[in-house]
Amino acid sequence: MTTQTQTAQEPTTVKTKKISGAEAVIKCLLEEGVDLLYGYPGGAIMPIYDELYKYQDKLHHVLTRHEQGATHAAQGYARVTGKVGVAMATSGPGATNLVTGIADAQIDSTPMVCITGQVAKNLLGSDAFQETDIIGISMPVTKWNYQITKASEIPEIMAKAFYIARSGRPGPVLVDITKNAQFEMFDYQYKKCTSVRSYKPVPEMDMSKIKAAAEVINEAKKPLIVFGQGVILGKAEEEFKAFIEKTGIPSAWTILGLSALSTDHPLNVGMVGMHGNYGPNRLTNECDTLIAIGMRFDDRVTGDLNTYAKQAKVIHFEIDPAEVDKNVKTDIAVLGDVKQTLAEILKLVNTDSHESWMQEFKDHDAIEYEKVIKNDLHPEKDGLTMAEVIKEINNATKGDAVIVSDVGQHQMIACRYAKFNQTKSNITSGGLGTMGFALPAAIGAKMGVPDREVVAIIGDGSYQMTIQELGTIFQTKVPVKIVVLNNDFLGMVRQWQQLFFDKRYASTEMTNPDFVTIAKGYHLDAHKVTKREDLAAAVQKMIASKEGYFLEVAVEKEDNVFPMIPSGASVSDIRLS
Amino acid sequence: MEEKQIYTISIYTENNIGILNRLSAIFLKRHINIESMTVSKSEIENVHRFTFVVKMTENNVRKIIGQLQKQIEVIKAYYHTEDEIIYHETALFKISSEHLYDEKIQGKLKFRRAHIIAITENYFVIEASGLKVDIDRMYEKLKPYGLLQFVRSGRIAISRPKMAISELLLEIN
Numbered sequence: 071m072t073t074q075t076q077t078a079q080e081p082t083t084v085k086t087k088k089i090s091g092a093e094a095v096i097k098c099l100l101e102e103g104v105d106l107l108y109g110y111p112g113g114a115i116m117p118i119y120d121e122l123y124k125y126q127d128k129l130h131h132v133l134t135r136h137e138q139g140a141t142h143a144a145q146g147y148a149r150v151t152g153k154v155g156v157a158m159a160t161s162g163p164g165a166t167n168l169v170t171g172i173a174d175a176q177i178d179s180t181p182m183v184c185i186t187g188q189v190a191k192n193l194l195g196s197d198a199f200q201e202t203d204i205i206g207i208s209m210p211v212t213k214w215n216y217q218i219t220k221a222s223e224i225p226e227i228m229a230k231a232f233y234i235a236r237s238g239r240p241g242p243v244l245v246d247i248t249k250n251a252q253f254e255m256f257d258y259q260y261k262k263c264t265s266v267r268s269y270k271p272v273p274e275m276d277m278s279k280i281k282a283a284a285e286v287i288n289e290a291k292k293p294l295i296v297f298g299q300g301v302i303l304g305k306a307e308e309e310f311k312a313f314i315e316k317t318g319i320p321s322a323w324t325i326l327g328l329s330a331l332s333t334d335h336p337l338n339v340g341m342v343g344m345h346g347n348y349g350p351n352r353l354t355n356e357c358d359t360l361i362a363i364g365m366r367f368d369d370r371v372t373g374d375l376n377t378y379a380k381q382a383k384v385i386h387f388e389i390d391p392a393e394v395d396k397n398v399k400t401d402i403a404v405l406g407d408v409k410q411t412l413a414e415i416l417k418l419v420n421t422d423s424h425e426s427w428m429q430e431f432k433d434h435d436a437i438e439y440e441k442v443i444k445n446d447l448h449p450e451k452d453g454l455t456m457a458e459v460i461k462e463i464n465n466a467t468k469g470d471a472v473i474v475s476d477v478g479q480h481q482m483i484a485c486r487y488a489k490f491n492q493t494k495s496n497i498t499s500g501g502l503g504t505m506g507f508a509l510p511a512a513i514g515a516k517m518g519v520p521d522r523e524v525v526a527i528i529g530d531g532s533y534q535m536t537i538q539e540l541g542t543i544f545q546t547k548v549p550v551k552i553v554v555l556n557n558d559f560l561g562m563v564r565q566w567q568q569l570f571f572d573k574r575y576a577s578t579e580m581t582n583p584d585f586v587t588i589a590k591g592y593h594l595d596a597h598k599v600t601k602r603e604d605l606a607a608a609v610q611k612m613i614a615s616k617e618g619y620f621l622e623v624a625v626e627k628e629d630n631v632f633p634m635i636p637s638g639a640s641v642s643d644i645r646l647s
Numbered sequence: 648m649e650e651k652q653i654y655t656i657s658i659y660t661e662n663n664i665g666i667l668n669r670l671s672a673i674f675l676k677r678h679i680n681i682e683s684m685t686v687s688k689s690e691i692e693n694v695h696r697f698t699f700v701v702k703m704t705e706n707n708v709r710k711i712i713g714q715l716q717k718q719i720e721v722i723k724a725y726y727h728t729e730d731e732i733i734y735h736e737t738a739l740f741k742i743s744s745e746h747l748y749d750e751k752i753q754g755k756l757k758f759r760r761a762h763i764i765a766i767t768e769n770y771f772v773i774e775a776s777g778l779k780v781d782i783d784r785m786y787e788k789l790k791p792y793g794l795l796q797f798v799r800s801g802r803i804a805i806s807r808p809k810m811a812i813s814e815l816l817l818e819i820n
Contacts (some may be wrong), residue, residue, distance in 0.1 A: 137709070210672040212721040234719055267816065268661050268722040392713030542793060 088255040091221030092117035095185065095247065096125045098228035101260045104156050106147065106517060107282075108132045108140035110167075112160025113200060115187025116251035129536030132517070132546055135538035137164050141171020142536070145180045149497045150522075152305070154181040154230040154235050155514065161187045162200030165246070167206065170504055172242045173211040177501030178326060179303060183231050183241035184208075190218040190250040192340045202248050206321040213241030221254035226259065231250060233263035238271025239390045240303060241353035271306030273391055275406035275414065279504055282401045284418035286359055292427045293319045294350070295372070296342050299326035299500075300364015300389060300408050302478040307331070307493045309412035310363065318423040320431050323364050325481075326500040335467065343371040344635045345482040350440075351624045351633070351641045354379050356430075364408050367397040367631035368501065377640035387411055441646040442632050444539045446487070453626030458479050460487040462609040463525055463553070471523040471613075472515050476508035476532035479561035482631045484527045484533060501544045506535030512550045513542055518628055523551070523613060528613035530582055537588070543618050544592040551612050554590075557629070558582055565630045589620035596620040649704040653682070655734065655804045656712070657739045658697040659689055659812050661720040670697060672720075673714045679703060683736075689815035691749045691813055694722060723815060727806050734804035737776040739764075740789050741796035747771050755788050770795055 089097070095118050099107065105450040109131060111119040122131050134140040137159040148431065157170050164187040175182045189198040205217045214234045216227050224247070231243040276321050287293060299446030301310045307330050314321050314331070321331060331338050340347030344537065354360065360382040365371070372378045375397060386393075386400040394403040404411050436551075446457035460483060469489035474497040475481040481498055490496060497515050499507040512526035533554050543550060564578040589596035595615060599608045605623065612619045637642045660666050667686065674681055682700040690765055691698035697798065707727045715724040747766065756762060761775035775785045782799055 112684060207670060209665065209669050215665075266719060269719045390717065392710070392717045395714075396710055396713070 075520060077548075080455060085420065087257065087362050089258045090117065090121070090252065091224050091247065091254050091256065091286065091567075092252040094224045094256070094258045095228065095252070096121045096129060097258060097490075098260060099156065100125075100128060100227055100322070101262070102232045104129065104154070104230070106130045106132065107156035107158055108134050108143040109158030110137050110140060110160070110164060112164045112187065114161035114189055114249050114551045115158065115164070115185075115252075117249065118158070118185070118187065118247070124197070125408070131158075132542065134510060134511070135541045136507065136536065137167035138606060139536055139542065141168050141175070141182065141184065142504075142507050142510035143517075144182050145171060145175055145472060145507075145513035146497055146511030147518040148180050148182055148509075148514075150494050150515045150518040152494065153518075154183055154232055156183050156185070158185045159187070159199065161189055161204070162202045165202055165204035168244075169211065171210060172244065174210055174292075174499050174502040174504045174507065175242035176211045176213065178499065179240050179299065180217065180242065181235040182242040183235050184242060184244045185427075186246045186623040187252070188217065188244045188246045188248045192250070193426065194248070204244065208244045209241070210338045211325040212244050214252050215244040215246070217248070217441045218251050218476070219248045221256040224251065225346045229263035230263060231265060234266065234269065234574070235553070246442065247535045265289065270407045272389060272407045273405040275403075275411055277414070280411060280414050281403050281418060285416050286383050287317060287319075287361065287415075287496035288420045290359035293317070293354060293359040293361060293424065294363055295319050295321040295361045295363060296354075297321060297327045297330060297363040298324040298331075298365025301327060301330040302493055304364060304388045304389065304408035306409040306412055307467065308365075309409055309416065312421070313412050313416050317419050318421075318428075319361065320350075320424070320428055322346070324371055324500070325366070325496070326598050327365060328485055329496040330493050332464060333490045341433075341485060342641075343368075343634065344373070345486065345631050347435070348633050349645065351635065351644045352434055353430060355381065356641045357382050357622060359385065360386070361385045362398075363412075364389070366393045369397070370395060372641070373635045373643075374638055374640045377642065378566045388443075411577055426493060438633065444481070453629075454599075454605065454623060455481040455623050455629060457487050457554060457627070458602070458605060459553065459609070459623050460484055462606050463527075463613075464489040465606070466609050467523050467525065468611040471495070471525050472519060474498065474512040474515055474524060474526045476526075476528040477503045477505045478529045478532060479557075479629070480527055480529045480555045482562075505532040508532060509536045510539045510542070512552070513539060513546070513548055515547050516550045525551045525553060527553050527555065529561060530558060530580055530585075531560040532582055533585070538587065540594065542593040543594065547618065549615070549617050549619075551615070552618070552620045553612070554585055554620070555625050556582065556585070556622055557625050557627045559627060559630075562631070564628070568628070568630065570636070586620070587624045593619050594620045596622075598622040598624065600624045649706055651702050653700060653702050653729055654705075654708045654722060655732050655802060656697075656699040656708070656715070656724065656726050656730075657804065657806065657810065658699070658715055658724045659691075659722040660691050660697065660809075661694050661719055661722070661790055662695045666718075666720055667697070669672050669718055670715060673711065674699070674701070676733070677707075677711070679711070685801035685803050689804070689812070691816065694812065694816070698804055712722065722809070723812055725806065725810050727804070727808070730806050732804040733807065734778070734802050735776055736779055736782055736784045736800055736802055737774065738785065738799035740773040740775070740785070740794055741770050742773065742789065742792050744771055744794060746792045747769055749792070750791075752792065756818070759785065761785060
C-alpha cells in the first residue's frame with residue numbers, strides 16, 4: 071500500500087490492505103495528476119464524497135451551484151491548461167444535468183472525465199430513487215462511457231477513461247459507478263493505460279501525402295489557410311507559425327482556432343464564417359488552394375457547401391479520419407498528429423510571400439473597416455456598442471487576458487475584436503453554442519491559470535442561464551472578472567427576427583433584474599456603466615481589482631453583428647449591412 | 648443526385664455491454680433506417696460482429712463507416728455492395744396442421760432450400776433460407792394457407808474481399 075499515511079483514518083486498510091471502491095476512485099484521480107475537480111454531491115455518490123473529505127489536502131473539490139456549471143468549469147479548466155477536466159455528480163438529475171456540458175465537450179473536442187454515482191447494482195432497472203440510464207443517455211455525446219458495477223473494475227476503467235479523454239482527438243468520457251461498487255473493498259492496484267486495442271488515437275503519417283501537399287502548396291499562387299482548434303489541441307502553435315511564416319500564406323481562423331496565432335501577426339487575416347471577416351470569407355471563393363488545418367468545415371464556417379471553395383484544391387490536415395470528406399471534398403488529406411505533419415511539411419515547402427494576394431485581404435479589410443468596424447469601435451451615435459467594450463478590455467489587458475465568452479452577439483463581437491497574444495486564451499462554446507457556458511467556464515479557466523487575467527464576456531440572456539454560479543465565485547473567492555453586455559434582448563435571435571422574420575420579436579425581449587444588486591448580494595464589487603465617458607475608467611478599475619468583479623455595460627438595444635453570411639448563403643454573399 | 652443502394656455493413660467490435668446502442672445511435676442521429684441487423688460471435692474469440700443492412704448513397708455510407716470506425720470499441724468497420732458478399736437470411740413459418748398433407752405445399756418445399764423442422768398435432772413449422780427474394784417468394788406462396796406465425800432473421804453475410812481482422816488484431820497486440 072502506498073497510502074500508509076491514510077491508515078490512521080481508515081483502520082480497515084491496515085488489517086486487510088484492501089480499500090473501498092470510493093477511495094480507489096480518489097487514488098485513481100491522484101494517479102492521473104488531478105488536483106482539482108468540480109461537482110455536486112448526492113445520495114448515490116456519497117461514498118466518493120466521503121473519501122474526498124479525507125483527501126481534501128490533495129484533491130480540491132469545487133462545489134458548483136448546478137451540475138451543468140461543474141461541466142463547464144471543468145471545460146474551462148481543460149481548455150486553458152490542456153489537461154483533462156473532471157466533473158462529478160450524483161445519479162438521476164445530477165447525471166442528466168451534466169449532459170449539456172458533455173455534449174459541448176464532445177462537439178468542441180474538450181478532454182473531460184465525468185464521474186456519476188449510480189444506484190446499487192441490485193437496484194438497476196427497478197426505477198429506484200434517482201435512477202436514470204445515464205449510460206444510454208450520454209452515449210451519443212461521449213467519446214466513451216462505461217458503467218462500473220464492481221470495485222475491482224475501477225482502476226482499469228479510470229485509467230482507460232483518462233487515456234481516451236486526452237488522447238487523439240480529445241473528448242468527454244463518462245464513468246458511472248454503482249453505489250455498491252463504491253462501498254466494496256478490494257485489492258487496489260493502479261496501472262496507467264497506454265493503449266486500447268480497438269482504438270487508434272492518431273493515424274499514421276503518410277509521407278506521400280505530405281509530399282503531394284507540399285507540391286500543391288509550392289505551386290499555389292493564391293493559397294489560403296483556415297486553422298481551427300486542432301492547432302491548439304495538437305500543441306502545434308510553433309510548428310504552425312513556422313509553416314505560415316516560411317510560406318507567407320494568409321491565415322484565417324475558426325472561432326475555436328482563435329488565439330492559436332497572435333491576433334497581431336501580419337499573416338493573421340481574421341475570422342472565417344457567419345460573422346467572420348469580409349476578406350477571408352470572400353477570398354475563400356477566390357483562392358486556388360485551401361489549406362484546412364485542424365478544423366472540421368462546420369456549416370457556420372462554410373455557408374452553402376455547393377458554392378464553397380469549388381475553384382480551390384483542398385488540403386486537409388486532420389487527426390480524425392471521419393472528418394475527411396465529411397463536409398468538403400478534399401483533394402489531399404494529410405492525416406496524423408498536426409505537430410508532426412506540419413514539422414515535416416515545413417522541410418518541403420518553399421519560402422514565399424504572396425504579396426499581391428495578401429494585398430487583396432488588406433483591400434477587403436479596408437472595405438470592412440469603412441462599413442462595419444469603424445462604426446463598431448468608434449461609433450458616432452450615443453448608445454454604447456459591444457465592440458467598444460472589447461476595445462477597452464484590450465486596452466486594459468494588452469491582449470494578455472483569457473477571454474471567456476458565452477453565446478450570441480456578444481460572443482461574435484468578442485471573437486471579432488478581442489486581441490490575443492497567447493494560445494489557449496479564447497474560451498467559448500463553439501460547436502454546440504451553449505448559452506450559460508461562460509460564467510462557470512471562467513471559474514474553471516481562472517483556477518487553471520490563476521496568474522492570468524480571466525475576463526468573462528456574457529450577454530444578459532446567457533448570464534441568467536447559469537447566474538447561480540456567482541455563488542461558486544463568492545464561496546471560492548476566485549477572482550474572475552465578469553462583464554455583462556446588456557441590451558435587454560436575446561440579441562442574436564432578435565437580429566435574425568429583424569432581418570429574416572420582419573421584425574417580429576417573438577419572445578426575445580428581456581425584462582431584466584438589477585444585475586448589480588444581484589452581484590452585490592454575492593458580495594462582489596459590482597458596477598454599471600451606461601455612458602461612453604465612464605467606460606474606459608470602469609474597465610480599468612475592473613482589471614485593476616485583485617478580486618472577483620462584476621461590470622454591467624448597458625449597450626445599444628438593437629445593434630446587429632456584421633458582416634453576416636445569412637444562413638444557407640454562400641461565403642461570397644457575405645453582407646456588410 | 649447520387650443513387651441510393653443496398654449496402655451491407657460489417658462491424659467487428661469488442662464484446663462489451665452497450666455497443667449496440669452506441670452503433671445504432673449513429674444511424675439514428677443521421678435519420679437512417681436500418682433494414683436489418685444481426686449480432687453474433689465472429690471468427691475471433693471475444694470479438695463480436697454486427698451486420699447492418701442499409702439503403703443509402705455510397706458517399707453517405709462512407710461517412711457512416713468513418714463514424715462507426717471512430718467508436719472506441721469498434722475494431723474495424725467495412726461496407727460492401729450486393730456483388731461483394733455472399734449472404735443469407737432464414738425464415739420460419741408456422742402453419743396449421745390441416746395443410747400438412749397438401750400436395751401443393753409439399754411441392755413448394757421441393758427444389759427450394761426449405762423443409763419442415765417440426766410437426767405437432769396442431770401445427771407444423773417450415774424453415775426456409777436463402778436470399779431475401781427467396782424468402783419473399785416463399786412468404787407469398789405460403790401466405791394463402793394462413794400463417795399462424797412468421798419470423799425472419801436479419802441478413803448474415805460473408806464478404807468476398809478479405810476483411811483482415813485477425814491480422815489487424817495481431818498487429819495491434
